Amino acid sequence: MCAFLKKVNLTISCTICLMLFVLGLSVGYNPLIVGNLGSFGGQALLLSVAGITGSVLLACVVYLLFFKEGGEK
Numbered sequence: 001m002c003a004f005l006k007k008v009n010l011t012i013s014c015t016i017c018l019m020l021f022v023l024g025l026s027v028g029y030n031p032l033i034v035g036n037l038g039s040f041g042g043q044a045l046l047l048s049v050a051g052i053t054g055s056v057l058l059a060c061v062v063y064l065l066f067f068k069e070g071g072e073k
Helices: 002-028 031-035 037-067
Strands: none
Touching: 002 031, 031 037
C-alpha cells in the first residue's frame, strides 16, 4: 500500500505542476492581461501579501491554542 501512495503522491504533484504550467500559458497568451500587467500586478501583490499575512497569523493562533506544550497547568 505504501508504494501505491507514493505513486499517487507523485501523480498529484505532476498534475499540479502541469495545471500551473497551462495556467501560465493561458495568462501569457491573453493580450488583455499582459497589457494591463502594471495595474493587475499591484493588486495581485496586495492580495498576496494580505493572504500570506492572514494565514501566518491564523496559524500562530491555532498553534498557541492547540499545540503549544508546557503551558500553565
